Amino acid sequence: MASSSAGQQDAARILLRRESRALRAHVMLPVGLGVAATLAALGTTWLVARLLAALLGQLAGSAAAGWPELAAAAALAALGVALGLAQERAQLAAGEAARTRLRDLTFARLLAAGPADPRGVGERASLVVDRVEALDGYFGRWLPTATLALLAPLLVIAAATWADPQSGLLLAIAGLLYPFAMAATGIGAATASRRQFESLERLSGRFLDRMRGLPTLVLFNRQEAEAEALGEAADELRVRTMKVLRVAFLSGTALELLSALALACIAWRHGGLPGGDPTAGLFCLLLVPAFFAPLRAFAAAYHERMAAAGAAAALAPLLLEPEPEGLLLQEMPPKVVVTFTEVRLSYDAARAPALDGLSFRVNAGETLVLAGPSGAGKSSVLRLLMGFNRPEAGRIAINGQDATALRPAELRRISSYIGQKPHLFRASLRENIRFARPEATAAQVEAAARAARVADFAAGLPQGLDTLVGEGGWGLSGGQAQRVALARAFLRDTPLVLLDEPTAHLDPGTEAEVIDSLLKLCLGRTAIIASHSAAARARLGRVLEISGGRVAGSNRAIQA
Ligand SMILES: Nc1ncnc2c1ncn2[C@@H]1O[C@H](COP(=O)(O)OP(=O)(O)OP(=O)(O)O)[C@@H](O)[C@H]1O
Numbered sequence: 001m002a003s004s005s006a007g008q009q010d011a012a013r014i015l016l017r018r019e020s021r022a023l024r025a026h027v028m029l030p031v032g033l034g035v036a037a038t039l040a041a042l043g044t045t046w047l048v049a050r051l052l053a054a055l056l057g058q059l060a061g062s063a064a065a066g067w068p069e070l071a072a073a074a075a076l077a078a079l080g081v082a083l084g085l086a087q088e089r090a091q092l093a094a095g096e097a098a099r100t101r102l103r104d105l106t107f108a109r110l111l112a113a114g115p116a117d118p119r120g121v122g123e124r125a126s127l128v129v130d131r132v133e134a135l136d137g138y139f140g141r142w143l144p145t146a147t148l149a150l151l152a153p154l155l156v157i158a159a160a161t162w163a164d165p166q167s168g169l170l171l172a173i174a175g176l177l178y179p180f181a182m183a184a185t186g187i188g189a190a191t192a193s194r195r196q197f198e199s200l201e202r203l204s205g206r207f208l209d210r211m212r213g214l215p216t217l218v219l220f221n222r223q224e225a226e227a228e229a230l231g232e233a234a235d236e237l238r239v240r241t242m243k244v245l246r247v248a249f250l251s252g253t254a255l256e257l258l259s260a261l262a263l264a265c266i267a268w269r270h271g272g273l274p275g276g277d278p279t280a281g282l283f284c285l286l287l288v289p290a291f292f293a294p295l296r297a298f299a300a301a302y303h304e305r306m307a308a309a310g311a312a313a314a315l316a317p318l319l320l321e322p323e324p325e326g327l328l329l330q331e332m333p334p335k336v337v338v339t340f341t342e343v344r345l346s347y348d349a350a351r352a353p354a355l356d357g358l359s360f361r362v363n364a365g366e367t368l369v370l371a372g373p374s375g376a377g378k379s380s381v382l383r384l385l386m387g388f389n390r391p392e393a394g395r396i397a398i399n400g401q402d403a404t405a406l407r408p409a410e411l412r413r414i415s416s417y418i419g420q421k422p423h424l425f426r427a428s429l430r431e432n433i434r435f436a437r438p439e440a441t442a443a444q445v446e447a448a449a450r451a452a453r454v455a456d457f458a459a460g461l462p463q464g465l466d467t468l469v470g471e472g473g474w475g476l477s478g479g480q481a482q483r484v485a486l487a488r489a490f491l492r493d494t495p496l497v498l499l500d501e502p503t504a505h506l507d508p509g510t511e512a513e514v515i516d517s518l519l520k521l522c523l524g525r526t527a528i529i530a531s532h533s534a535a536a537r538a539r540l541g542r543v544l545e546i547s548g549g550r551v552a553g554s555n556r557a558i559q560a
Pocket residue numbers: 347348353354372373374375376377378379380381530
């Protein structure tokens with residue numbers, strides 16, 4: 001347990017380091033602007049110290065020297081404000097760049113893993129949304145602020161040492177004490193923040209899961225019990241958030257104390273210095289806030305680092321996984337021959353393999369119906385052909401070439417998939433079809449809609465193909481939704497078609513119509529169809545019975 005948590009922290013560190021390198025240019029801009037703002041503040045402080053000393057009548061020829069210095073101080077102060085604003089904007093931009101990059105990476109990895117990803121829906125949503133969001137502050141606030149918390153106080157110490165070496169030394173000592181004050185309170189902050197994040201993830205995962213199953217909760221009259229459980233989880237989050245705030249408040253108090261002490265020491269030194277330079281004394285006193293300002297920003301941004309550590313630990317297993325390797329297709333093959341030879345696939349070492357030495361061949365342009373009882377391994381065959389899983393033994397060949405040598409995404413490029421219940425996005429029917437090939441022309445989308453006979457029922461909808469469907473849109477029947485999926489497959493126009501129970505849940509009449517369209521779709525393409533349906537077996541093509549992950553029998557067998 002302890003070593004796995006240490007492993008997670010290491011992985012989080014590796015991920016943060018890798019991403020910091022990738023985003024270096026974005027992070028260095030606010031640092032550069034912050035250094036420039038500090039230099040402007042030092043100049044302003046020096047001029048203000050001279051003016052104050054002159055005002056107190058202690059500088060020779062004060063009245064004559066006052067106006068140009070006042071103008072220069074005002075100009076430098078204005079420059080400092082402008083640089084500060086530019087720094088703020090650059091920090092926001094760095095955070096945004098980090099968010100965009102990490103969200104794209106996370107999303108791409110989750111999409112590539114597809115159904116093979118073992119994470120729950122809630123967890124996956126939390127990775128893309130909350131976890132990535134938590135890293136925004138790390139790159140936008142923490143990294144620039146932490147770098148400036150090192151550089152800016154060093155510049156202030158150098159300026160103070162130039163004016164009065166002993167004041168410089170005092171500031172240096174305060175700077176050295178600061179990490180101890182932070183460490184005393186920061187260790188607690190790390191744990192509190194990690195726990196807060198864990199409970200936030202639990203709450204959001206549970207909420208999403210229950211929202212998806214809302215009709216089931218209502219049917220079983222469990223809504224009150226669930227609301228109570230969600231309330232308890234929310235309460236746990238509240239307690240943990242308060243703990244984080246308490247610790248953050250403590251670290252702020254430690255810093256204020258240190259700042260007051262440094263101010264008192266410098267004031268005491270210059271107050272008791274007979275015949276000392278009043279400008280230097282005032283300058284050093286005025287430098288104390290400038291010295292502590294970057295450290296205060298550092299303390300305020302510290303929780304960003306803690307939140308990022310938790311988020312990076314959750315994202316690391318996904319983002320540090322090496323990119324799936326493999327060959328790219330030179331060109332789209334016009335025809336596809338699929339051969340399985342003694343293929344074995346296990347999802348779980350403790351359970352019997354899903355495919356156990358399965359062999360078959362599907363010729364170019366042929367349709368093969370995979371039949372067999374539930375759990376026989378039909379869907380597993382399709383998942384292998386889509387590159388979501390890899391066989392642990394045996395060989396899968398596409399046109400005689402080892403399919404596992406190809407990059408998994410390339411396998412998906414040559415195939416179209418239709419499942420039992422196609423997902424309709426909240427968009428028009430037209431957009432739902434175009435989703436399969438975004439670059440398709442309007443004429444191609446309409447041709448696909450006609451081929452799949454979507455156009456037939458679309459004619460009766462309020463806005464035809466432009467009718468909004470999906471969540472909150474026009475409801476479609478199972479058969480109509482399946483026609484949209486067929487239209488997507490027509491539009492993709494790939495040489496291989498993979499179908500998983502495409503006529504499940506349809507009445508015999510609708511099923512017969514969908515099979516007519518399937519026959520049209522499969523014409524000239526290689527098709528593999530997992531189906532329990534007697535009608536599909538009778539009409540679609542050669543049937544291969546599988547059972548327990550191996551061939552049980554085949555009516556017109558073409559074995560590998
Ligand atoms: N993601 C998974 N993790 C673990 N085991 C799995 C997973 N998917 C499938 N299995 C197991 O693999 C075996 C084959 O499942 P598969 O879905 O391929 O069967 P099927 O013939 O398509 O079944 P059905 O007709 O019910 O869809 C089953 O024992 C199933 O429990």
